[in-house]
Amino acid sequence: MHGAVLLDDRDEVVRPALIWCDQRTEPQVQELGTLFEADRLVQLTCNAPLTNFTLTKLLWVRENEPRNWQRVAHVLLPKDYVRFQLTGERVTDVADASGTLLLDVARRKWSTDVLGVTGINSELLPRLRESSEVCARVSARGAAETGLRAGTPVVAGAGDQAAGAVGMGIVRPGTVSATIGTSGVVFAATDRPALDPRGRIHTFCHALPSRWHVMGVTQAAGLSLRWFRDCFGIVSQDARDPYVELTREAASAPAGCEGVLWAPYLMGERTPHLDPNARAAFIGLAASHTRAHMIRAILEGVAFSLRDTFTIFQELNIPVDRIRLGGGGARSQLWRQIQADVYGHAVEMVRTEEGAAYGAAILAGVGAGNWQSVEKACDEVIQIAGELQPDSGSSQILNSAYGVYRRIYPALHQIGSR
Numbered sequence: 001m002h003g004a005v006l007l008d009d010r011d012e013v014v015r016p017a018l019i020w021c022d023q024r025t026e027p028q029v030q031e032l033g034t035l036f037e038a039d040r041l042v043q044l045t046c047n048a049p050l051t052n053f054t055l056t057k058l059l060w061v062r063e064n065e066p067r068n069w070q071r072v073a074h075v076l077l078p079k080d081y082v083r084f085q086l087t088g089e090r091v092t093d094v095a096d097a098s099g100t101l102l103l104d105v106a107r108r109k110w111s112t113d114v115l116g117v118t119g120i121n122s123e124l125l126p127r128l129r130e131s132s133e134v135c136a137r138v139s140a141r142g143a144a145e146t147g148l149r150a151g152t153p154v155v156a157g158a159g160d161q162a163a164g165a166v167g168m169g170i171v172r173p174g175t176v177s178a179t180i181g182t183s184g185v186v187f188a189a190t191d192r193p194a195l196d197p198r199g200r201i202h203t204f205c206h207a208l209p210s211r212w213h214v215m216g217v218t219q220a221a222g223l224s225l226r227w228f229r230d231c232f233g234i235v236s237q238d239a240r241d242p243y244v245e246l247t248r249e250a251a252s253a254p255a256g257c258e259g260v261l262w263a264p265y266l267m268g269e270r271t272p273h274l275d276p277n278a279r280a281a282f283i284g285l286a287a288s289h290t291r292a293h294m295i296r297a298i299l300e301g302v303a304f305s306l307r308d309t310f311t312i313f314q315e316l317n318i319p320v321d322r323i324r325l326g327g328g329g330a331r332s333q334l335w336r337q338i339q340a341d342v343y344g345h346a347v348e349m350v351r352t353e354e355g356a357a358y359g360a361a362i363l364a365g366v367g368a369g370n371w372q373s374v375e376k377a378c379d380e381v382i383q384i385a386g387e388l389q390p391d392s393g394s395s396q397i398l399n400s401a402y403g404v405y406r407r408i409y410p411a412l413h414q415i416g417s418r
Contacts, residue, residue, distance in 0.1 A: 001159040002099045004057040005081040009073040015065065017078060018057040021183075021219070021267060023276045025056035028063070032056070032101075035117050039197060044113050046105040047098075048199025051268075051276045054100035058120060075124045083154060086146065087136035090126040093156035097128060098204030105212070106193045108205050129156040131163075131207035132366040132374055155367035158207040160356045161185055161215060164326060166207050167359030168350050169382035171375050174321035176313070178306050178339060178347070179355070180329025184221025186271075186309035188318050189213050200272040201312050207363060208374045214318060216271035216309025220280070221302045222328050224264045228298055232291070247332045250296035255341065255394035256401050257293045259284040262301030263408045272308050273409055279416060283408055299335050300398065303342035304405040310343060324348045324384075326355045341394040342402065351383040 002020040007013060018024075032041060032049040042048050049056065054077070062069040076084060077100070080092045097103045097110075102120065104111040108128070115122050129135040134153040143150040157163065161179075165187050170177045176188040193203050193212045206213040220227070225246060234245045261283040268276035282294060313320055325347050329335045340347045352358045362377045371377035 001077070001096060001161065002052050002054050002057075003078040004054050004061070005076040005078055006061065006068070006072045007074040007076065007081075008071040011074070011084075014068050014071050015061070018060070019078075020052050022057065023051045023268060025051045025060045026276050028056040028059040029276075031059065032118075039199070041101075041114070042195070042197065042199045044111050045101050045103060046193050046195050046203035047101060048274060049101060050270060050274060052099075052270065055102050055114070055118065055120070059118065072124065074126070076126060077159075079157060079159070080126055083136060083157070086138055086142040086148075087154055088139045088141070089136035089154075091129055091135040091156060092126045093131045093158050093207070094128055094205040095131055095162035095207045096157075096159035099159060099202070103205070105203055105205055130209050131156050131158045132363045134367045153368060155364050157360055157363060161187060162204070162207040162213065163357075163359035163363065164355035165189070165213065165359065166362050166374060166378065167352065167355035167357070167382075168324050168326050169378040170213075170324065171206070171208055171211070171378050174319045175324065176310075176320050176322065177324045177326055177355075178343070179326040180221045180302065180306075180335070181327040182221065182223045182226075184218035184302055184306050184327075184329070186216045186306050186313075187213055188215075188313060188320070190318065194316055194318055196312060196316060199274065201309060207359070214313070214316070216306070216312060218264060218271065218302060218305040219269055220264045220266035221305070223266060224262065224280070224298045224302055225295075227266055228295060235291075243328070243332070246295050247299070247334045249292050250299055251292075251334050253290070253292040253296040255300075255338075255391075256397040257297040257300065258289065259286070260289055260293045260297040261304075261401065261405055261408060262294075262297040263405070263412060264298070264301050264305050265409075265412070269305075269409075271305075272312060273413075275413070277416065278409065279412060281408065281412055296338075299332075299338050300342065300401070301405070302329070303335075303339050304402050306339070307342050307402060308406075320345070322346075322348060324350055326350070326353075336388055337391070337394075338398075340388045340390040342398050344390055344395050344399065346387055346389050348387050349385045351385040
């Protein structure tokens with residue numbers, strides 16, 4: 001999602017793509033803040049400007065690489081560039097396009113207002129389609145490159161988060177997913193474009209017609225654990241899976257880590273702080289603490305960060321009846337239990353782990369006519385593998401720790417601003 005693939009008039013790549021986590025565009029975010037009065041951009045696109053979004057990357061190239069910008073004839077998102085190579089068609093879906101900051105999310109069309117104010121030519125942008133809509137067919141060249149049959153229908157698809165939500169059955173209000181990959185995402189389907197006036201969460205079109213979703217993002221979720229592994233290693237060097245070893249070690253520390261907290265801002269933060277300059281920290285360390293306390297604090301800190309989104313959902317009256325866990329974090333029994341305890345809510349695990357790929361396959365199946373709708377497809381194929389209830393004792397401890405966690409960012413921000 002959000003990546004900017006720039007092509008010239010011969011369909012050659014102009015420069016390496018600027019991907020979602022590239023933070024160089026902070027000046028362009030500030031520029032958008034001056035171009036649009038007050039919360040006007042949030043009203044137009046349902047989202048606040050962030051360094052992650054595609055528009056900021058286009059503005060950066062225009063301002064810093066004018067010769068490259070003069071060559072740009074087409075802008076595609078990464079998956080849509082793959083489709084272009086496969087079919088020769090320049091298309092995107094409204095779900096992925098929602099993360100460009102160029103889409104009128106409420107009306108599911110490119111925003112003429114944003115394009116006009118920023119001076120981005122609409123002819124640079126691909127055609128818009130709904131996610132399960134057949135938008136192209138495999139070309140003779142694509143068939144020769146891949147072995148797929150020429151003429152095979154290709155649906156518009158979706159960004160990884162919307163597709164992953166489909167793969168987990170998050171297609172109706174009330175069922176919410178919490179996914180821990182490199183980043184962490186809390187995702188809820190809605191029947192309306194639910195707008196947070198402060199822009200702390202993202203409001204995007206969902207991968208279903210006439211449905212939207214709200215999404216909070218933790219920049220460094222699984223990345224926090226990988227960072228610890230890369231910096232400090234693992235105890236058992238012959239472990240087949242270092243993450244299994246790390247979570248096994250963490251399990252020896254008690255809930256709440258005896259006061260140790262982790263603020264997971266290794267790459268700035270999106271929800272709820274919208275701060276690319278936020279920085280991570282361990283808080284509360286004493287000589288009595290061990291590696292196990294620190295590792296468990298990372299697992300808990302990531303869950304606290306995701307809980308921030310649930311807190312915003314509560315403010316906006318977005319229903320949370322069921323929580324389904326996904327991503328690499330859902331493979332860890334300990335991390336699953338920590339999430340149940342932090343959220344204070346039962347959590348479910350789906351039988352199929354590859355949520356985004358599975359969701360993309362469901363969208364293709366709907367486009368091919370195997371099901372009448374995405375909802376009916378999910379009702380038929382999504383299976384729940386198990387459920388975990390929160391532990392009342394641990395949940396009470398972690399609820400108290402979350403209150404302390406909420407005070408960390410303001411303190412870090414005050415220190416960093418000096």
